[in-house]
Amino acid sequence: MSSQLDAHVPSAHPHDHDAVVQVHDLRMRYGAKDVLDGVDLTIHRGEVITLLGPNGAGKTTTIEILEGFRMRSAGDVRVLGTDPAAGDEHWRARIGIVLQSWRDHGKWRVRDLLHHLGRFYSPYSSPDRDRPVRTDHLIDMVGLGEQADQRVSKLSGGQRRRLDVAIGIVGRPELLFLDEPTAGLDPHARREFHDLVHRLADLEDTTILLTTHDLHEAEKLADRILILAGGRIVADGSADQLARSVSNHAEVRWSRDGEFYVHPTDDATAFVRELFSQHGDKIGDLEVRRASLEDTYMSLVHRFETGHDDGTVVPLERNPR
Amino acid sequence: MNPTAYAARLGTSRGWTEFKIGLRSADELGFKLTFALSFALVLYFQRDSTVDGTTQSLASTVLPSILGMMVVAGSALGAAGALSVEREDGTLLRAKAIPNGMIGYFSAKVTSVTLDTAIGLTLILGAGLIFVPELLSTDVTRWLALIGFAALGLLATLPWGAVVGSLVRSPQAAGGLTMLAIGALTAISGIFYPITALAGWVQGIAQVFPIYWLGHGMRWALLPDSAVTAEIGASWRPVETIGVLVAWAVVGLLVAPPILRAIARRESGSAVEERRHRAMQRVG
Known part of the structure; x- marks a missing residue:
């Protein structure tokens, strides 16, 4: 596998120094099914990107390949300048992953758990990125001050999700992955979560890639929206640009x-x-x-799924940054 | 300090935290106490019987044997249980998502399983000595030998527990499989009655596995030399005991790491999600 990867183009956009994630012609095949069929994408430093797509389109597969949790079949992938399949622990320390907790660490207290997990990052601290984030500051950031000494199993769904985010950012990541972070949250918790994402992007200089099913959420959070359908990126742009591109x-x-x-x-x-x-x-x-993002999304995905797609990405001007 | 050694040290502190959490948890502590008390009850009923052909009380030979068995049960069951549960609930995935987290995780498991086994042994020994007070006069060097065998026993069986916990599909299967193996081996390893009462070929099978040897080593440590008549060949074999346990430890430490690395590699959000889905179906 590795020789096949090495034979590929060294990088998608060699002159793109600002790129945090570069993916060129990413392919993933399970048995006879191509889940990803030539994905190209670039994420720049400081961007908040939402990956949208119908179920089974390969969102989770894509994100897990970028996280280094899944091997790809082919293609060139660079995350923070490194191939995630060969990412070492130093690379690991620079990215954050928000996982959905279920019942792990149920008997730990919130503060103890964050403190313990944070300590793993201290060998990777640097003058411009102090690692880990101080536990009390982190607890305040995600609004768990009242629950700091509670057991994890006693947290509500929304509080638990905030703990997940806290664990994801405890190492002050340069790049943060969130796979459907608001699934199952009530509207209030969802609003708080959105505020937190904005704060992270603005104050902590964190590049964020998240997947969601919620189009309003995508519109609200993202600088740029990528739509994945049938194993390829079929649209790439701000919500506004997407709407205009599909129809006037x-x-x-x-x-x-x-x-x-x-x-x-x-x-x-x-x-x-x-x-x-x-x-x-x-x-x-x-x-x-x-046309709303929802109209746009429906029409894009419909066009794709009914086979009226000509296989090209909807041409869009890049989001000016 | 290099990050690997640093993570291993964080792991021991994590193991210590998990151990304390276990002590605070009423059901876990209750389980350990019930276990110790039920063994004490066995000794109570055996207090007046003697081993055939000796003046040695049956209770006094059973207590060290139980200690030997408990080393295996504590470490193999503890490792298999923890790994299968924490693979399912996503603890392992969390460890994978942080730098050197897997090193920390496994070092924590070794620590917490060791402490758990040690506390289990202490409770059983404490309860047991009430019924076999003559063992209290055992020489200090023999107590040290007992601790040495226990440590070697952990090393010989913990990796195998981890292998089982890595390969099975669910915590129930891990628990069931390990319990079954330990139960079957206990029955043929001369834990609750002298092994010499069993057929020769059964004794042969028992002598392949660590339970027999740990029981034998513990009896050698705690019993007077005269109790040797109830042993295979009427001889003490401390050197062979060490040999067999070291062999299990060496093979286990060779086999386990690649398997653990393989399961760590396979962990991902979707893998945990799939297991969670399966677990929900089991419950619902």
Whole structure:
């Protein structure tokens, strides 16, 4: 396997010094099924990226390959400049993984557990990245101050998920992976979790890759959204760019003389111009509603699954950074 | 300090924490006490019988034998149980996600299983000595020999417990398989009655495995020389005991690491998720 990998192009974008993750032509085959069929992606330092896709599209497989937890069939992968399949413990210390706890460490106290796990990172501390994060600071960051001396098994679902995040970031990672972090959280816990992700990205200079099923969440958190369908990245861009790329379809709503109207159009600007030139001041309550991320996602995935896809990535301008 | 040695040291402190958690947990401690008391009860009923052809009380030969068996039970069962449970619940995956976490994890298991076995032995010995007070006069060097055999016994059986815990699909299978093996071997290893009462070929099988030898070593340590008449060939074989246990330890320490490395390599979020799903179906 390794000789096959070595024969590949050394790196996807050799001049991309800012890239934290570079994947070129990643393939994963289980038996006769190609789960990943040529995935290309690049993640830059400081970006928050959401990986979306239907069940079975290969999101978890992709993320586990990047984490170094799964061997790939072929392709070139660089995470923090290293092939994850050959990542050593020093490399491991630079990435954080948020795992979904179930009943592990149930009898440990929150503070003891975070302190214990954090100590593994101290040999990898450096002047610009102090490792580990101090336990009390970490507990405050994830809002578990009241539960610091509680047993892990006594935590609620939301508190437990915050503990998972705390464990993921205890080593002050440069790159953080989260696989469906908000599955099973109530709306309040979900909101708190989103705030935490924003804080991590802004204050700790952490690059974040997360998968989710929740489109609103993707829209809210991500600088950039990648959609994985049928084993390839079929779209790559901000929520806005994705919406525009799929269609210019929009709905225009307005009122005139106390009556409300709705009109679907592919050219909202021209339609509204025409509307005002005809009726002028009589128009009120104007609203132009673009296709939502959900509409975009459905149409992309549908297009893909029904086989009307021509195999190319939807062309998008890169998110300016 | 180099990160590997540092992680191994963190592992011993983790093992110590796990051991303390175990002592605080009412059901784990209760289980250990019940175990010790039930063995004490066996000794109580045997207090007036003597071993055929000797004046040695049956209780006084059974106590050291039980200690020998408990070394195997504590270490093999402890390692198999911990590994299978913690593979299923994701503890092992957490260890894998942190730098040198696996070294810390395994060093913690060795520590906590050793401490657990030691406390189990102490409880049984404490309860047992009430019924066989004559063993209290045993020489200090013989007590040291007992500790030495116990340590060697741990080394000989703990890796094999870890191998079982790594290879089975569920904690129930790990527990069942280890219990079955230990139960069967205990029955033929002369723990609760002299092995010389068994057929020659059964004695032959028993002498391949560590339980017989640990029982023999413990009896050699604690019993007067006159008790030798109940042993195979009417002779004490401390050197052979060490030889067999070292052989098990060497092979175990050669076999276990690659297997442990292989299961560590296979751990991933989806693997744990799949096991969790299976466990839920078992319960539901």
